[in-house]
Amino acid sequence: MSPNLPLAYLALSAILFAIGGVGLLVRRNPLVMIMCVELMLNAVNLTFVTFGKMLDDISGQVIVFFVMVVAAAEVVIGLALIVAMARRRPNANADDLRLLRG
Template identity: 75%
Template sequence: MADLSAAYLGLSAALFAIGALGLIRRRNPLVMIMCVELMLNAVNLTFVTFGNMLNDAAGQAIVFFVLVVAAAEVVVGLGIIVALARRKPGLSADDMNVLRG
């Protein structure tokens, strides 16, 4: 099991890096939210792996809270996107660079 723990950690590091790459590169806000979810999932996997390695159930409890907070964040983020998209179609994160509107 030891080898696999290291592999889990490597996988989550890779997922986190790919998520970060996507967050920087993509301009569609919805895809950016998805990249954030990807990073959060990588973190979840890390927590569960460490919980498994250290024989501590707190890892799973933390993942539970991360899940809930991610859900709340997506809800609010989508609300913002919907409110913004009503103003002008053709959504792009590059255009959302002023506080007004």
């Protein structure tokens, strides 16, 4: 591994994180928004792995499993909420959720 390679990974993960973040900001489909969040979390996972490698430390890679579990739980909840909403308001996108404001 060349010395700069880890930095490239870090940069990649940062970019992925940013893409996820921006995606969440620009997309209206709740499903896509959840996917964006997933993308952000996975970008973090990549970071952890990279750091673990850089530091020669196993825990960086172990943490990833924790994160994946949490991310899965989140997705489950998110999907459940979306489904529940879709029953009442089919085809609603995120911008339609404006009952509460002010």
